[in-house]
Amino acid sequence: MTGPILTVEDLRVRYGRVEAVRGVSFDAAAGELVTLVGANGAGKSSIINAVSGLVRPRGGRILFEGRDITRTPAHRLVRSGLVQVPEGRQILATLTVEENLRLGAPRRAGIGEVYGRFPVLAERRRSPAGTLSGGEQQMLAIGRALVARPRLILLDEPSMGLAPRIVDEVFGVIGEIRSSGTTVVLVEQNARRALRAADHGYILASGEIVHSGPAAELLGDDRVVQAYLGVE
Ligand code: ATP
Secondary structure: OOOOOEEEEEEEEEEOOEEEEEEEEEEEOOOOEEEEEOOOOOOHHHHHHHHOOOOOOOEEEEEEOOEEOOOOOHHHHHHOOEEEEOOOOOOOOOOEHHHHHHHHOOOOOOHHHHHHHOHHHHHOOOOEHHHOOHHHHHHHHHHHHHOOOOOEEEEEOOOOOOOHHHHHHHHHHHHHHHHOOOEEEEEEOOHHHHHHHOOEEEEEEOOEEEEEEEHHHHHOOHHHHHHHHOOO
């Protein structure tokens, strides 16, 4: 395939009177890790929820592998290779690890691969998911998305609420997913960390993209660092 795997054009999302996303455009090339960063309330979740079919856009167009998916519901997108890992993980605490993984793959196709990638999930396969640590629960949420063998994975704040060492592990896993050829769109408040992992970055403020470019350039841009990344 030529051209981007994901194209978002002039996306608009509203909740009643709140204009959460005001004409956002970005794209992701196949195999790239793209990040959308910005403060709390900037519109990051609204954008990826619109891409994954969980929120209906008020305007704009979303193309996945060249096909218009602007109004395609989430469950159909999962089958066509686009999967989201939601904010807050949303694993089912009383079900076992394996039962949670099965929810991501009706035909159980990729569960063995996920156990290969996350040995801790294989060890805990019969434990209720609610007994896992926060980091393990994030691995489970990512694993559940991977069992569907997506070509595009959307991650909403995967580092939220995790200890620094565990954040390193989660970013390690995200890097491996990208290295295996899966395109990643990562939404993060942890802007510096996300930009270090990314190929391209988009910085959002009040529902608009205010800076964009190769992630390394954004990290080296004083205006960006002062306004959005803060001191380390
Ligand atoms: P966060 O890191 O808090 O998730 P975000 O950058 O992902 O922030 P969004 O969650 O997309 O931002 O929110 C953008 C704006 O839309 C905010 O002003 C938020 O209060 C508002 N908003 C989000 N969801 C809803 C909703 N369901 N109803 C009303 N307003 C909403």
